[in-house]
Amino acid sequence: MRLLFPLTAFLTLTACSISVIPTDVKVVGISTPATEFCLQQKGFINPTTVNGKQVNICELPNGQKVEVNEFYKISGGSEQSHYTP
Numbered sequence: 001m002r003l004l005f006p007l008t009a010f011l012t013l014t015a016c017s018i019s020v021i022p023t024d025v026k027v028v029g030i031s032t033p034a035t036e037f038c039l040q041q042k043g044f045i046n047p048t049t050v051n052g053k054q055v056n057i058c059e060l061p062n063g064q065k066v067e068v069n070e071f072y073k074i075s076g077g078s079e080q081s082h083y084t085p
Contacts, residue, residue: 034072041075 035045038058045068046057056068066074 032068034068037072037075038068043071 031039035056035058038045038056038060041058041060043058043060046059046065048055048057057065058068058071059065
């Protein structure tokens with residue numbers, strides 16, 4: 001009986017201190033304003049290698065494919081802009 005209370009307290013405190021670490025969390029990089037702009041225009045990002053360098057291509061709903069930074073520049077470089085091909 002003398003050990004029951006300390007043992008119960010120990011197990012209770014130990015159970016509260018265990019943290020569950022999710023194993024299915026995917027690490028995602030920070031997006032650029034150009035990438036966000038592409039996504040706002042209902043496009044999706046397609047990472048591609050060109051001349052040994054990775055570039056992100058924005059594929060728009062109309063089938064047009066433009067490098068994300070170039071698309072951002074020609075669209076006025078503003079997240080408020082709406083691109084019309």
